[in-house]
Amino acid sequence: MALSCKSLITSLAILSVTGCTIVPGSHFEGIESGEQTQNLEQDLEKVNIQIIDSSLIKQQKQARASAKPISNTAGVNVSNYEYKIGIGDTLTIGVWDHPELTIPAAVQRTAEFDGFRVQKDGTITYAYAPNIPAAGRTISEVREDLVKRLSRVIENPQVDIKVVGFNSQKAYVTGEVKQPGVYPVTEIPLTLIDALNQAGGLTEAADWRTVTFTRGNKTETIQLDSFYSQGDISQNRLLQHGDIIHVTRNDAQKVFVLGDVKRAGSIVLNRYGLNLAEALSDTGGLNETTADANGVFVLRKSNVEQTGVIANVYQLHAKNITAMVLAEQFELQPHDIVYVTSAPLARWNRVISLLLPSVSTVDNLNDINN
Structure with a gap:
């Protein structure tokens, strides 16, 4: 032999x-x-x-x-995550003890329908507070600005702001997943692993070892198998507007x-x-x-x-x-x-x-x- x-x-x-x-x-x-x-x-x-x-x-x-080895490098840090408002998002605004400043709820109208849409110039307009910059800012930053303006006419205004229409930012999941599509980036942090799960997971024909992750002009290979089998959290990513996750076939x-x-x-x-x-x-x-x-x-x-x-x-x-x-x-x-x-x-x-x-x-x- x-x-x-x-x-x-x-x-x-x-x-x-x-x-x-x-x-x-x-x-x-x-x-x-x-x-x-x-x-x-x-x-x-x-x-x-x-x-x-x-x-x-x-x-x-x-x-x-x-x-x-389990990676010591954190790929995702969501502890300080705050959603940045974008053009096309819809906000609801309420001022406590001032119902005249709050649009009353209607049975056949949604909060998004009655809300304040961020305009093309990135601003919203509210009573006594026109053209408030909103795009690119957090909820707390817009609230602080609105409180300052309303304080001129209302003593110690208590303002509540929520995003009810997340329309400005999206991530894309393509390839061998059960539900490929467009997934909104919202106030809840969306990671690469979260997006794959929301897309129904991988198909039988998917290459489970790696996925490609594209942000702008940069594309990198994510070792998906290292995340699942080795606990390597450095392979995860916190998604931003325009990110693309692509899962290839397992043919090779x-x-x-x-x-x-x-x-x-x-x-x-x-x-x-x-x-x-x-x-x-x-x-x-x-x-x-x-x-x-x-x-x-x-x-x-x-x-x-x-x-x-x-x-x-x-x-x-x-x-x-x-x-x-x-x-x-x-x-x-x-x-x-x-x-x-x-x-x-x-x-x-x-x-x-x-x-x-x-x-x-x-x-x-x-x-x-x-």
């Missing part, structure tokens, strides 16, 4: 580094026949090979646990299962994750008569510039009685390639030819996401 593992790694190394075209006879365009062995040996030094066993599972669990979050399985293909990861046992089960399992149970590999591309490793290759000895337990605990990542070899395998050129389209697909997906 050591020979087959080495050969499989060699094929991945060639595909990842050289990008050369496969031709019959184990010859690669751009590589002279005398150079092939030397290049492959050099590439093998940059491949990390591991057996899927209890120690690896323990390491991965510890790595996931250590990668989930796939694992590819190839080789000697009953139904080779791709599996879309959902928000609950996907382990190796589930991936093999979803593709019908191994072909009992031809598959090599000890030849179950997971190929995971790595950033060679950052880690010095071309790829991580994990091998599962499926003939082992504890194999399925280990497979259930081995979590797959987007763009992983699960490959099951055949027994016997006379030509590793077949492995390379099978891996080529899948690795190319992964590269294309990575280019799109980056």
Whole structure:
């Protein structure tokens, strides 16, 4: 099995580094026949090979646990939040003990209908107090201004102001949510998470890991999964007028299962994750008569510039009685390639030819996401 593992790694190394075209006879365009062995040996030094066993599972669990610190950076501070009035908002104004200054309520009229609308110049007009600046100010600031003006004609006026029509400020939720639309920014703080909840939550086709958040000319990626699974509150945002939240589809979050399985293909990861046992089960399992149970590999591309490793290759000895337990605990990542070899395998050129389209697909997906 050591020979087959080495050969499989060699094929991945060639595909990842050289990008050369496969031709019959184990010859690669751009590589002279005398150079092939030397290049492959050099590439093998940059491949990390591991057996899927209890120690690896323990390491991965510890790595996931250590990668989930709760952020100390508050992404949203609503304690001092005050709504800023905007053009088009409607206010109701009442003065205690002065009913002549308050529009009486009518059965068939709403408070918004009877209220004072902020005009295009950003002002409202009230009795004894014309052209009060309102747009861009808080309720308390407008009340203070109105009290000062009414004090000229009323002794110690007690003024009550409320916004009854929030018409000036809106945020937008688009993409894979159940109720995409326009959501008003009101006196109650509206956060990114609140807006997603008001939109009915994510659809089954949504990419639950990230959403894009646009404010003005700046767009950033919000790690939604970090908020929900790790408690990273720095990923939340307090929404303002014109903010856009977009939830993309989950099409790129796939694992590819190839080789000697009953139904080779791709599996879309959902928000609950996907382990190796589930991936093999979803593709019908191994072909009992031809598959090599000890030849179950997971190929995971790595950033060679950052880690010095071309790829991580994990091998599962499926003939082992504890194999399925280990497979259930081995979590797959987007763009992983699960490959099951055949027994016997006379030509590793077949492995390379099978891996080529899948690795190319992964590269294309990575280019799109980056």
